[in-house]
Amino acid sequence: MKRSSLMLPVVLILITAAYLAGGRGGAATIAAPAAAPAPAADDMRRQVERLQQQIKEMEGLVPDQAAVMTHVAYHFTNVYIAVQKGNWPLADFYLSETMNNIKWAVRAKPIRKNxxxxxIDLTGIAQSIENTQFKDLKQAIAARDKEGAEKAYEVTLAACYAxxxxxxxxxxxxxxxxxxxVRIINFDPEVATPK
Ligand code: HEC
Incomplete structure (x- = not known):
């Protein structure tokens, strides 16, 4: 009994103290929007600016669409010579590289103006070439069909041009x-060792 009667004023004092502290806390949070977020917003703006600058710098390092197209041309040239030499695994390798390069090229700039x-949606055009012309060429190479592969190659060139x-x-x-x-790769399928 004695203990609980002593507890009451203590509890009241604590509640009052908490109320006052809360009131001050409340006052502090009302004052806060004016003062506290300002440095945070400044920080955020600086961070965004830094990121924008970094993106700009990285864009300067990434090859543009024309540069990637030179890779397409490089690999697709080698496809033809490999087909002519009847080097089917090499032709297949260069065709896969060509297809990857085309995807890379359209990622570099998916939309262009005519x-x-x-x-113009280049991604859609590239997808359609992959599903038709490249597919036919790949099949002809897999079937080791030289005449078919040469024909499919010509049809693909027309699609490139389109x-x-x-x-x-x-x-x-x-x-x-x-x-x-490429000169350092031997296109002759009969050569057993590099020479
Ligand atoms: C989806 C559209 C598309 C396809 C498919 C395509 N090209 Fe291109 N190609 C372009 C565009 C666009 C450019 C010009 C890029 C630029 O000027 O920035 C270009 C440029 C080129 C260039 C010039 C690069 C240079 O700077 O010298 C070559 C070579 C080339 N392409 C070869 C090919 C070949 C070979 C194929 C087929 C295997 C092909 N392209 C398929 C869109 C395509």
Whole structure:
């Protein structure tokens, strides 16, 4: 009994203290928006600016679409010479590289303007070439069908060109190559060891 009667004022004091502290706390939080978030917003803005600067710097390091297209041309040239030499695993390798490069090229710039200034969806065009022309060529290479592969190659070149004209670049006319883009690789399928 005695203990609990002593407890009451203590509890009251604690409640009052808590109330006052809460009141001051409340006052502090009302005052806060004016003072506290300002440095945080400043920090955030500086961080965003730093990130924007870093993105700009990285964009300067990434190859642009034309640069990636030179990889497409490099690998696709080698496909033709490998087909002519009847080096099927090498032809298949270079075709896979070509297909990867085309995907990379459209990632670099998925939308372009045509000559009329309309948006062209390059991703869709590339996808359709992969599903038709590249697929036929891949099958002909897998079947070791030289004539079929050469025909499929020509049809693919026409598809390359169709995308160039659609992209407003009709002067980029791919043709059948006369020699490989690489000299250090031996295209002769009969050579057993590197020489
Ligand atoms: C989806 C559209 C598309 C396809 C498919 C495509 N190209 Fe291109 N290609 C372009 C565009 C767009 C450019 C111009 C890029 C630029 O100017 O920034 C280009 C540029 C080029 C260039 C010039 C690169 C240079 O700077 O010298 C070559 C070579 C080329 N392509 C070869 C090919 C070949 C070979 C194929 C087929 C295997 C092909 N392209 C398929 C869109 C395509």
């Amino acid at each position: 000559a009329q200034g309309q948006d 995308c160039h004209t659609t992209s407003g670049k009709p002067y980029l006319k791919p043709r059948k190559p006369t020699e490989a883009e």
